[in-house]
Amino acid sequence: MKWLAIWAAMCIGLFGQSTVSVLVRAALVNDRLDQKPVPLLQVHFRPAAGGAGVTATTGFSGRARLRLPPGQYTLSTPAPVTFDGVSYRWTLTVAVAGASQEIDLSNANAQRTLSAPAPAKPKRPSARRSLAARFEHLRSSVVTVWTDLDHGSGFIVSPDGLVLANDHVVMGADFVAVQFDPSHRVRAEVLTEDHDRDIAVLRVNLQSYPPATVAPLATAEALAAIHPGDRVFTIGSPLHERKILTSGIISGVQPQTLLSGININPGNSGGPLFDAEGRVIGITAFSERAGSGPGVSGILEISQAWPALAKARVAAQSDTVPSPVLLPVAPSAPYPLDALQKAATGTYHPGRYRFGEGGFDVQVVTPPFRVWLQDHRAAEAAWERKHHSRDRRQGSAFDPAAAIRQDHTDARAIVEIDAVPKVRPTKLTFFLQLQRLARVPLHLRYTADFERMQLFCGAHVVTPVLPVKAVLRTDFYTAAYSRGRREDRTYGLDDAFQGAYRYGPEAFNPTCGTMRLRLYSSLGKPVRTRTLSPKLVERVWRDFAPWRAAKKVFSNQ
Template sequence: MKRYLSLVLLGLVSAWATSAHPTLVKVRVRVILVDQDLNQKPVPFFVVSLKSGAKAAEVKTNLDGTAEAQLPPGRCTISSPKPAELSGKRFSWNIQVSLSGGEQNIDLTNDNAKVEETAAPASSAKVATNDLTGQFKRLKNTVVTVRSESGHGTGFFVDGKGLILTNQHVVANSEYLAVQFDRTHKIVAKLIAADPQKDVALLSVNIAALPNASPAPLYRAGAGRTPVQEGERVFTIGSPLSLDKIITTGIVSKVEPHTIMSDININPGNSGGPLFNGAGQVIGLTTFGTRGVDGPGVSGTVRIEEALALLDQNRARATGTPPPGGEAAPGRARA
């Protein structure tokens, strides 16, 4: 009898413990927006608040726009303390879902968000344009394809005297260097200086042989300012794969002291190309890209400040060096 009562009591205690401490649900939140070009854009480093019963949690999304929390089952409120901004709109969330089971996935998207239009400041409305067609037409002649013995990359003019910035790994130790402006203009180039640690290199060409070439506007940061903020739209013009002067857009994921991370699509041949902000200023050199398993990858860009030091230190040296001849570069015909 005592043994029977003990078993009953143990069962009641276990039932009470289970009801008092229910199994938690692993909640995976993904914040992903669709821009005006119908591209999916994960929202990184975005704070999401979750409250289920007496338990509340605040999480921040990773580079892929996801975050996780452990919450008790039942009615859950998911909200965003601050809105996310994309394509001139603000997106905020305050939704309720029912949590159950061991795991649950919740997407915060355009469809379940509260959407507000953002008015661009009058002072920046003219330069911060979303007209990528106009930006491309204005900036495409600042970009060249850089060819070496190991392959090709991208570079861009930094002045009207024929100086070009690119990645050091594009030129490496190649004895053969050339730049291709378009299908009919290809000229020899000379290496002026390089910094392998920062992965930047400075080239010189006879710009007189390229009458339509123009220098790219370079961003020069003021005290305490960064060239771009997380969530801002950026674009690059480069020579990916076997193509020339292709425009690609993306969103900044993270700004670090020496690099800028974004979801811009970087392929072999893009290395050394200019990363432009919304105003059409160069804020970095596109350097590497990684592929995501279930979505867009992450791309790394060397900040323009890293390259400006090399440029300023060697500008005088380049001025005193005669530019290479403007004849077509021999040997490596364009593929």
């Protein structure tokens, strides 16, 4: 037993005191209190008693672990560390003892010297600054294309005013205009259309907007060099006339088509897709989304527009240049929001803004009346859902072209004239209903089909800010009861056009004397001209009094 105790004591003395676990932590802190670990730092331990030393290297976390025999050591770092323009080096005397020990290398125990300034490198613009510069240079080449049926983007491709756009925006349109910025809009002429590729070439007179620039088109060599992962950007006008930049990368290259995760809004359709050098490599065409996540946008390669451009250049030689006269635009000053909020709780009589003319229901909509209508309809819909949601479903009531007001116009100082075709039973249905034949199916028809309208201030024709036509689709519901069971029946009508012409706030002016509205129908109906009531003209004029007062205050500031 005596020899066993001696052997155990020797083991404890040998193994318990043989080596010490040492953890070295190297980290530096700058003036902003940002801490940075020092990776790949060589730390050398030299025993004071002499003999070979031990070297450890910190990892990316700035830490190094090693085991050392107990004793006095001189810690040093052979190579200095440079951080924020200061050179750091460590030389310490440390006593290693116990089972484990931690050593911190920091600003406090380092020798510091100012490092020599690095040789100046030529400054390269950052990608963000370069993109911003290209946007400023190219934004004047992108335009908004307005028609009476749709709107989209386009871009100028030649100094003589050729503009590339999507064909579906201008196809079948009677009115085509190009807007350069919020205050410059001119008529445009459609030179060529490629329905298969959804490409149209327009022409405008650039004399009306001298700052306009031409978007450079990529060459065949540049198109051949496109690969997935390339940076691209587009400039479009999805809301009103503001230019918006969207960037992304090429995710796929297919014959005649490029794929990208770039977001294409409806107003961006027809806009240019630029490469990192600012060259047009494609025309934005479509966007597909899966659920609520990001989707894939399809871009038609710019080479697909070359045949249409060639035809347009030939056609431009024989056609006259469009007029440079500027068209009216919406006022930049919005309608005062406080006045619109008061209108929602005010008292309006819809019948004073409406009248029938020929085969149309006509309604004049001012900003405060529009807000009142929306609030009133929302309250009616809530009441219907609460009290009669199961027993009462009716046909569509008069709606002031809500389907074609897709942009946010509530706060804009615009007066809108809506012309919606009336709906009547056919003559046969009307006759059979008079005979009280209850089982006769209901047949309805539109009594007119909107083509265009003209507003006269005295003998002068008022030019609209934007003439709009849209397809009117209406389903009428009737509730029938057979043997005590309810049967809902839907009766659809053939499509017809409705109109929504937007005018500036000065269009309805009591100083005009006599104001008239002329309506044209494409169903062979005679042209109908209505003399507007002086009370209606005065009412519309009064509705814009808050806007005129706010505009006067703004102009005096």
